Amino acid sequence: MSSPTATASSSLVAQGFHFTFSTEISVLDPGAAGNCSLHLVHVLPRDVYADPYELSQRPGYAASLNAPVDLELPVAAVAPADTILTLEVTAPPFRGAHAVSVDVPLHARYGAPAASQPGYHTIALPSPRAFWACPRPAGAPAALPAALAPFLPPGAYATSDVMLIPQASPEMHELRIPVGRLDDLAIVDVGTAGVMLLMFVYLATVSVRAARRLHARPATDSKKE
Structure with missing residues (x-):
């Protein structure tokens, strides 16, 4: 089936150790969305974490993480692997051109001391990947798009057609946090x-x-x- 026409745009709100990653999905042909569900995948580097309890209190989406998160550890004590945060957005019925805003609270870990001035560390955060998951007729499972396959478990959305939503914002965003010297x-x-x-x-x-x-x-x- 054809994908509902939509675009996504993401930005970082505020800087420092506590910030928000805000994404707006603009749906241009809401009638085509039908029974499709809307999803976001955030790839968080080891410097950044999401608080599962905080996410559970947020309206507008259901969140899941691919691994347990220790909220207290500095970056030097965590495994050198990305954390995958997946959101299923509970979007209202689409009537006419519509925009859905998804605000995700995130936190930066304390970084390793810097050897040079001015004592700041820059973290590169990729824009989230937004996609539709639309029901498909029974048959062979559809393959996930290559841009999503590394970040979703095998067999995920096996009964759906998964279609990426183009991202209008830059691929990477920069976050600066102070560190010791x-x-x-x-x-x-x-x-x-x-x-x-x-x-x-x-x-x-x-x-x-x-x-x-x-x-x-x-x-x-x-x-x-």
Whole structure:
């Protein structure tokens, strides 16, 4: 069957460790969408993660990840593999020219310290791949488009005709996050050790004073008697 005419356009909203990847799908011939479902595939590099709980609270789509996500690890501690985030968009009925906006909250991991100024790390994020999955007559399973096959499990959408939606935005987007500098590590280590030492001295002093007050109280009470 022919694909409903549509285009997708994506952009990053805000910069830093917490940002939104926003995609707008413009459907030009909504009547052709029929019973087709609308999907997005985000390929997230190891520097970026999606919070499954946060995604579950978002209206407008159902989300699934191809692997568990640890929300606390820095980039140096995660496996060197991309994470695949798949969305099924719960689009309203298409009547006339229609646009669907899909906002995906994402987070950047703390990066490795930089050896040079100015202490920033640039992350390259590909535009999501948008596609239709439309019912097809019974028969041999249809092959997935080459641009989607590496990111979807074998047999996915076997009973559907899968058709890519052209992406009007650039193929890659850049996200800049601040990182520590190797030149500052010695200062940070000394400062951390100094703070820990001061806290230890403070706690020890408070403990000694409290112990002295506790031991002095019975003697004072006995003199009053």
